[in-house]
Amino acid sequence: MSSKRPVVLYGASGFSGRLVAEFLREFNVPFIAAGRDRVRIQDVMNHVPGIETADFEIAETLGSVDDLVKLFSGARVVCNTVGPFLYHGPRVIEACLKAGCHYMDIGGEQAWHREVEENWGEKFARQGLLAAPGMAYMSAASDIAVHLCLETGGIDTVDILSMFNGIPTFGSTQTIFAAIPTDAYYLEQNRYKPWPRAIAHQVAVPALIQTQLALPWGGFPHPVWYKHHPQLANVRTLGGLLNRQIMEMVFATEKHFEENIRPLPKPEQERALAEMANSVQGSTPPRENTREHRTIDVVYGRGTTAFAQCIMFGTCCYRQTGLMQAHAAHSLIHTPPRKTGYASPCAAFGHRELLKVLESYGLSRARVTV
Helix, strand or coil: CCCCCCEEEECCCCHHHHHHHHHHHHCCCCEEEEECCHHHHHHHHHCCCCHHHCCEEEEECCCCHHHHHHHHCCCCEEEECCCCHHHHHHHHHHHHHHHCCEEEECCCCHHHHHHHHHHCHHHHHHCCCEEECCCCHHHHHHHHHHHHHHCCCCCCEEEEEEEECCCCCHHHHHHHHHHCCCCCEEEECCEEEECCCCCCEEECCCCCCCCEEEECHHHCCHHHHCCCCCCCCEEEEEEEECCHHHHHHHHHHHHHHHHHHCCCCHHHHHHHHHHHHHHHCCCCCCCCCCCCCEEEEEEEEECCCCEEEEEEEEECHHHHHHHHHHHHHHHHHHCCCCCCEECCHHHHHCHHHHHHHHHHCCCEEEEEEC
16 A cells, blocks of 8 residues: 555645645645645645644646656545646646546536546546546535435426635636637537527526626536436526626626637637736635625526425635535545546535535535425
8 A cells, every 4th residue: 555645736836725735634634735836835835724733745746747647646636726727637637547546626617527528537437536627616516506406306407506706816717718718508408508609697696686797607517517417408507706897807808709819829819818817816815704705506406397496505615615625535535436437526425425514614505495
């Protein structure tokens, strides 16, 4: 048996990475904090609450597939927080497979999920390994809500809304903009259907008087997760921030992209979007505050005559992400996942189990109506 620490936290110096480290410490999970800059990682780890009691080491890597295979070999789980995953995910997941590690990330880009499902899911399953992108608030909380609705028999259609109040991190902003040129799909009778481009949606959010602005945001992972689901046939997901000014800016950027940037070669598209993302968020936001940074996920499920509604009231979306990553890593060290290959958080770990973890830390609570 390898004496290596069982978890590699890749991207430990980022905002989400430090929160994963904080919760790995809570679960007493030994880990390797890895990234491209040892000094920066050390500085970040020095500011993680209680880090002096954690069992961890720091590793610097150039990030090539070969370097990552050396870093991951002997570990059990890789928590990848380096996005946008469309750009940076392929070499990390390839290295995971070669090193024989379970793979998780915090990416919600639908195009990335389609790539993982199509190109990596079967390969991971053959080795008894899990490939679970989207182990993060923006997708996992609503995955829980969907499965709670499915406990009511006869549900074949779900409409999903995920909204949060907070400040997107640098990585999240880069990811949002990276997803703009990708094709976004919803699910209709188990077939992908394209969302119209550059269209915003007015949505009613429970507990709020004013309507909010929501977008397909690349389509979200749910249509990919549920495409072959034995019960679900129709899946639509919208989401965004509970900040109309930011959402109007993102919507305007989508329209600007379609009109002015899409005709450009792909490298120029990526460069233009990255520059716009940098102008929006180029620094690390402050630590979340439970009185300000709240989340709400709404799922309406129905069948021919059946109906169920689940609302997840939560707080601190990035802390939810850190907690779920650490819980999943801890679970994978001690027991096999419920499903190998490409899987949603709930398919891999159980929706009631994930909900219990979030509730135990006071980060979310579910309300189900049937």
